[in-house]
Amino acid sequence: MERAYWLMKSEPDEASIDTLAQSVSQRLPWTGVRNYQARNFMRDAMRIGDGVLFYHSSCPQPGIAGLAEVASTAYPDTTQFDPASPYFDPRSDPAAPRWLHVDVRFVRKTRLLGLAEMRATHSLSDLQVLQRGNRLSITPVTPAQWQAVLAVLDAG
Template sequence: MQNWLFKTEPDAFSIDDLANMSNQTEHWDGIRNYQARNFLRDNVKLGDQVFIYHSSCKDVGIVGLAQVVKEAYPDHTQFDPESKYYDPKSSPDNPRWVMVDIQFKQKFSKLLPLKVIKSMPEITEIGLVKKGHRLSIMPVQQSEFEYLLSRCKEAS
């Protein structure tokens, strides 16, 4: 099993949106970066744990936890001309983009801010703390995942 951090803009889709889904499960669509896509397609597996991270907002940071419940399959938004994620170069016979399904596990009562994460000497490998490595989907080493999870639960 691996661990991940998935970024989302809370005004588009938040941890609360995931928690309020009828079965607390949703597809993670709209990824249009090739490296992030490759992680989804090749590495994200059933049962993997996922930090949900709110970005592009006033308070950025880790807000909750989810789990992968369906591995990569074609992202339907790439075929929809009305979607902001439409890709005219993609076709059902040769899809370029994938998505996974995640299920809500927990919302932390307090956000673990990026500023705090960057100040942790134990956290050195996650892309959040590396210049130029700020993908919307990023792996989290087991030791760093456990440490961040313990800090998230402490703050809650």
């Protein structure tokens, strides 16, 4: 299967591109996804080696902050069973975990490609994350969109 591409949102207060870069293995479990569509992308469509645009959300400067790579297939998210976790889900059955996640590996930081610039750039205008009403924390990116993002990053 050929390499696919994704945009994954993270709140930098929780996990930023620097968190990923500075983690021991430069690799983090993408825990906390509690949306079925986003979960299904990880479970059904992601493959090891897929490219990831690391996006900072809910922060002063939202935008793409770096590149990463899918580093595992999907496996159960342990935070769903931890009552102390904000991601605790009392309705999830340990025998059939509801929530899964992949691991993500650091590739490199980029300049911050801010949301306003993304919106102002024609070649990026069809990115799913920019579409009206989109709230998904994980969205697919086409090979053409991936190339366009890299080109815009280089141009800046």
